[in-house]
Amino acid sequence: GAVVSQHPSRVICKSGTSVKIECRSLDFQATTMFWYRQFPKKSLMLMATSNEGSKATYEQGVEKDKFLINHASLTLSTLTVTSAHPEDSSFYICSATNDWAYTQYFGPGTRLTVL
């Protein structure tokens, strides 16, 4: 099956610093990648949708200047949390798709802790 990786799996940073999370589709070309945020015991909330070579589309309430998304190639998307604060601590998950059959392949997630 299609594999999506994320790096790092865990990151701890100080308040005010920026953190970059990578999402890679390992064995397929992803036309679209999605970034989700998962709160403890809560569902996944869509943050943004990115298409290769285009600007990301952000969901209402998500600050685009704080959560920078770059989808530079068909196999890589990055999420940068800028000037991170403790309230940004969460589990960030990416997914990728390459077809119109609505099948998304998910990465294992990145646990971000901001001190």
Added chain:
Amino acid sequence: GDSVTQMEGPVTLSEEAFLTINCTYTATGYPSLFWYVQYPGEGLQLLLKATKADDKGSNKGFEATYRKETTSFHLEKGSVQVSDSAVYFCALTVDTGRRALTFGSGTRLQVQP
């Protein structure tokens, strides 16, 4: 807007018991419906899907039928195993071309030997 409602967990069952996890939805258009499973320490995996009314998705002994009249997509399995312990998410997407998923809150299943 679109939304998915799942029964709250955790659901605790003994091995070989029958499983039902309820899922209902509201959607602005004609949705495709999914069940995803998240095993401990792993990413979400597609378990099964159904794209039109009365379709039945099935995989690994799990089944769910797309019921448009009751806007439901309940997950069932006749005999659960310890290895089925995981969090199960019901989700939908509406054919808007954007293909983003709307998830339910997830239901944790614990199967005891």
